Amino acid sequence: MDDVNRIEQAVVTGVAGFIGSHLAEALVEQGSQVLGIDRRHPSHDPIAAENLAGLLGHPRFTFINENLTELNLPSVAEGAGVVFHLAGVPGVRPSWGERFRDYLTSNVAVTQQVLEACIAVGVPRLVLASSSSVYGGNIDRASREEDLPVPLSPYGVTKLAAERLSLAYAIKPGTPTSVVALRYFTVYGPRQRPDMAIRRVLEAAITRRPMHLFGDGSQRRDFTYVDDAVAATIAAAFAPTRAEVVNVGGGRTFSMLHVLECAAEITGLDVPVVHEARQPGDVEATEADLTKARELLGYEPATPLVEGMSQQWKWLLSRPSHPVAALA
Numbered sequence: 001m002d003d004v005n006r007i008e009q010a011v012v013t014g015v016a017g018f019i020g021s022h023l024a025e026a027l028v029e030q031g032s033q034v035l036g037i038d039r040r041h042p043s044h045d046p047i048a049a050e051n052l053a054g055l056l057g058h059p060r061f062t063f064i065n066e067n068l069t070e071l072n073l074p075s076v077a078e079g080a081g082v083v084f085h086l087a088g089v090p091g092v093r094p095s096w097g098e099r100f101r102d103y104l105t106s107n108v109a110v111t112q113q114v115l116e117a118c119i120a121v122g123v124p125r126l127v128l129a130s131s132s133s134v135y136g137g138n139i140d141r142a143s144r145e146e147d148l149p150v151p152l153s154p155y156g157v158t159k160l161a162a163e164r165l166s167l168a169y170a171i172k173p174g175t176p177t178s179v180v181a182l183r184y185f186t187v188y189g190p191r192q193r194p195d196m197a198i199r200r201v202l203e204a205a206i207t208r209r210p211m212h213l214f215g216d217g218s219q220r221r222d223f224t225y226v227d228d229a230v231a232a233t234i235a236a237a238f239a240p241t242r243a244e245v246v247n248v249g250g251g252r253t254f255s256m257l258h259v260l261e262c263a264a265e266i267t268g269l270d271v272p273v274v275h276e277a278r279q280p281g282d283v284e285a286t287e288a289d290l291t292k293a294r295e296l297l298g299y300e301p302a303t304p305l306v307e308g309m310s311q312q313w314k315w316l317l318s319r320p321s322h323p324v325a326a327l328a
């Protein structure tokens, strides 16, 4: 990264999460000062501990362990060139029912507070984590940003609300903060969330405990390797725009059956599977049209699925806690 495109000071919300921790690592590596916020604390939460291991103690990294609803956000955002707002409650299936309240608070209300804070202290750019889930999934071609969003899950509805909220703030006359909302398509790689499909497939290979496959495996996903998602996210800090939504995908779609075949090839192990009914809110297919990402972010996904899954597999095997006994 050249000096013109250097971020001196950045805020990353959701930094103890999967994508947020990778993003923060890339930013400190590039010389940025990063203030990371998350409500999960490494001493109480082993996933947060694993995600933050490469960051805690780094001289350019500061961790604030707080719920964003409780934080004095303007004082945290003061002086930042970019706020990367990745905090949120992810996952389609748990968004039905009781937990919706947390989705609404953390994905929508918190986004409004982050926007107000950015504006109050004049942060020039907010990059927001949106999702392919805003589209709905009955597609016969790659989804374009201007397509009518028809989210099929409460989660998708909250991500769309946050996205539209951010754009409304960004185009409000006099607003100092411009916004790029990134619609991530199924991000995977080392430290992927335990509830996500590729992680569950690879763990089934290790543990020999069956992976629960929802549906017949014909559902297709556009899988994005985490380093590619991070590259797009950092590029979004510099995109010359006031208010934009941009797809971030892996450039191809694959069925879950193909993912299972790849896993068997990479691991050399059987992947036990039990079939379960398709879950409400799960879409048939996702596919990103990357035209705008290429034009606006100079984005090009660089990691083929087999390579990315191999990296994730190596990471799983390298973990001290991996159940190596199951391999014996």
Ligand code: NAD
Binding pocket: 013, 014, 015, 016, 017, 018, 019, 020, 037, 038, 039, 040, 066, 067, 068, 069, 085, 086, 087, 088, 089, 090, 091, 105, 106, 110, 129, 130, 131, 132, 183, 184, 185, 186, 187, 188, 193
């Ligand atoms: P993650 O759950 O690993 O990380 C999210 C982090 O946000 C967690 O550490 C959580 O503690 C934190 N958080 C949530 N609410 C908070 C609050 N109120 N205050 C402080 N911290 C809070 O999820 P991820 O997979 O890294 O996803 C990051 C973002 O990207 C999310 O907004 C998600 O909706 C979006 N996204 C992810 C994917 C994907 O494939 N992983 C796809 C589309 C969109």
